[in-house]
Amino acid sequence: MKWDMLSYFFPMKYYIGECLSHGYLPFWNPHQFLGYPIHADPQSAAWYPITWIIGTVFGYDFYAINFEFLLHIFIGGLGIQALGKTLKLAPETAFFMSISYVFSGIIIGNAQHLSWIVSSAWIPFVFVTVLNMFKAPNFYTAIKASIFIFLLLTGGYSGFFIIVFYILCIYTIHQITKCLRKKSFSKLWSILKYIGIMSVSTLLLSAGYIISVLKVLPYFSRGQAITLEQAMQYPFSFRAFTSFLFPYAAATNIEYWDTELSMANGYFGILSLIFIIFFSLRKTTKKAFIPLIIGCFFLLAATGNATPLRGLLFRYIPGMNLFKYPSIFRYFVILFFILSAGYIFNHLIKHFQHYKTAILKALLISSLLITVLIAYLSFQVPTDAIYNSITYLVKMKLSPNGSITANIIIQGFFYVFVLLGLTTLIYKNKSVNHAIIGLLVCLTCDMILSTQLNIGATVISNRNFKAAQDGFNTLQDGFSTANYHNNTIKDAIPEKSNALNIPGLYHNLNIFDKQIGFDGSNPFQLTNYNLFKESHYFNTTLNNKLIFLSDSIFPIKEIDTQTPQIPSHLFFNDADYHTLSRLNLSTHQNDNITITTFSPNKIVAKTHTKTQQVITLLQNNYPGWEVYINKQKREIYTTNNTLISAILPSGNNTIEFRYTPKLEILGGIIALITLVLCLLYSILKFRRMKESQ
Structure with a gap:
């Protein structure tokens, strides 16, 4: 594979697989742009069941990403076969259409865009199940349609989903008009009822995904309309x-x-x-x-x-x-x-x-x-x-x-x-x-x-595929605290990456190295991160380690007026600065921080400080982050437009930075229960239909 497949989709899948195979939910990605909620990135496939299956059971390597690509092409071919059957075309015709489809220009031309390939796999099945639902409205076809729409939404590219949505709306209006013209009110009621069931089922299946995307829109640099x-x-x-x-x-x-x-x-x-x-x-x-x-x-x-x-x-x-x-x-x-x-x-x-x-x-x-x-x-x-x-x-x-x-x-x-x-x-x-x-x-x-x-x-x-896979096998397995003790954030640059030696990898290398990164190749960026990046103090602040102490606080309006010399300078909004400027803050030479636990969604450190001061995690503040000091929840302050800071008392303390998106977790639980019920019902119904034949 090449281009975006290796520079974007493979790193995202690899990271999600690393999380799942080591027992973590793929919510926060700390390795790009000072961290972002990967579960809210529509193209990451963080809510896509096939990603979860491959990531949990096998993990992602070059074999896995190629397998997923070919798997979806195969699924797309089956979908076109099913579409031909639904349209009552001969088996030879269905084969004719299927071969034309799986080797078509969209599959070959856009092979680098995995989300496009995933979309092409499920769109035929969406059309098949919706057509069948309109021909003979029933609960079974409505549930099947909702499953395929859910797979298209969570695994595919959002542009395809939007276009398919309008195609289905136009076809629905056509069918409703047809029923009204023929005065088939009983069929019309049946159609409307099962459209409602399909819609509710789709919303429940996609609950985690929908909540994540809607929640991130105000914080996402591309959450509004493009030009x-x-x-x-x-x-x-x-x-x-x-x-x-x-x-x-x-x-x-x-x-x-x-x-x-x-x-x-x-x-x-x-x-x-x-x-x-x-x-x-x-x-x-x-x-x-x-x-x-x-x-x-x-x-x-x-x-x-x-x-x-x-x-x-x-x-x-x-x-x-x-x-x-x-x-x-x-x-x-x-x-x-x-x-x-x-x-x-x-x-x-x-x-x-x-x-x-x-x-x-x-x-x-x-x-x-x-x-x-x-x-x-x-x-x-x-x-x-x-x-x-x-x-x-x-x-x-x-x-x-x-x-x-x-x-x-x-x-x-x-x-x-x-x-x-x-x-x-x-x-x-x-x-x-x-x-x-x-x-x-x-x-x-x-x-x-x-x-x-x-x-x-x-x-x-x-x-050379073998050389690439052999190099990939040398990467660190899991997440180790050793990666985050000594290096400053600015040290995480591609030129120093171990993954740079693996043929085919050239973007988003921090994900493979398990290093905190301040940049990346990904259109999904938080607005506040971009504000910080455009400020004068961005590069200076990157000279800090992942967690650092500070006693120098200033109002946010000075972030672009001060000479960027001291990395530990922090800039608060006016209200927070007015409150915190009254505190007696100071750092000392013997103050220290030791990271004891690092996982994608939780970072624990032990600190020893002589006096009260500000402790900062060099990650973007986003709803869901919580700070606990000695198991007591503390207030989070947003510094430098985006960083996570809290007031640290003097003495020996244990501080925990925890990312827990509670509403998204609830949505994920609802989605999982709904998916299990839908699959069980579909399997049992299919078996009964086969037995009756």
Whole structure:
């Protein structure tokens, strides 16, 4: 794997796994940005059951993160199979759609974005269960739908959830209108009742996640709407439409595509594209037209500011101003185009003899056009450009400044070979079954080949996997107090990291080293942390250890006016400063702090001080933190805009900093009980249904 998979998702999963496998709940991450509530980070998957299972049972290493990636691709394929069955399509058609889906441009292009892959795994199941619930409303389908929505919400990317929510709302309105038009009031009541059950079940299953996210919004630097300019970053540009036919073209010359490399692949199969072009407008395949129109709607949104649609959605549809990347809409382009192609394929194989000639014409015309294009382009590109493209392909490496034309020629050559082979098979073979098998084999070869062409650019890195895993095995297991005694926070820099020697790891290394960090690669940052970071005293304060003593206090307005020289200077809000400035505070040379216990959610230290003074934990103050001195709860003061401070009495004391998000814990308990009950009910109901058959 590469890029965000290793720089963000892997460190987060690793940390959650370390917490769970050592008996701690993954609530607080002290190793980035002076600590933050990881359970409130929507992309961390801290509430996602599969993360909990893998993290608890196995822990996360390079094997585990690759396994989770492949597992969700497999689940997505099963989901499309189930969707085909729900839509009453032939098994061959369901297979056709499934292969097109699991090797599509969204899976291959966005392989680095694990939350996108997780979303692609559960969205088909959400659609399947909701469709079944509307066909035959009952408690069982409502509960199943709520489970899949919960998995999508807690494990996937929030942008997908928002879009799916609106799709389900529109479909619900359509079904309600249909019932009203037919005066089917009993069915309408049944639909509304089970929508209510599904909604309540989803809320209960997601209670911990929802409470965490809602609570963090006022404290989160991106808790408000993003700007229109941010929302337009990385569209599926008009130039990227080339990838509908030649995805290998999008694997090189990154700047040409007017977007980010992972957002430029929209491939869903050469056969699917041929079927849509040649057969979608026929009256006999009108079922294919509706998903095609829906796909085109999302295609306009995916282009970003090239068309007005994304801007209109941003301005007028609630929630559409909360996520970036217009190219996220291309997932729904691919999904609905595959559905359209599936309906066409289903109709063609049912009436194969009738359409045999038309299919042969479509394949021959496509082969001829691609051949002409290859012949023309061959005169436009030097031979060494094609040789270089083949070299990068063999080495499975990204060619940042390669020849797009050369890549088109290479992929076009394979297209002609496969399509002419399929044409010959259909023409010479009178057996319908053999022809269908030929179509499916052709599709599978095409999708696997296209994946192999692009895999080096957006999926895998050329680093030595064994060397990476061997290096990973040398990392410290668990959490040790030894990590936090001697070093100042400023010492935790990537250049000193042990994890830097592990191939593939280059961001968020403090998590692997178990070191308190003041930075990181993560969009989830607390607002008060950013205020502190922008102040003059930020770098000076980092010269302290994790817990430090101070007798020098000042009003917060002086944090940017004082010369930043003394690390122990603390800045309080006006009310606290007015109260505490009257105290007699002083530090002495023999005062000391010894950390006796360190865990993600609790830090215990013993102190010996001659006089009263301020003790500070270099972590962000966030609701849920509590301070106990000699088992007595003490008041927390926020210093330097974000740090956790308390008044420490003289003498020998035991101080405990404890992060206990009580409301989130209650939500988690409710979610766990609900999940167990839903799973038990679903399993028992499924067994009874099987026995009755």
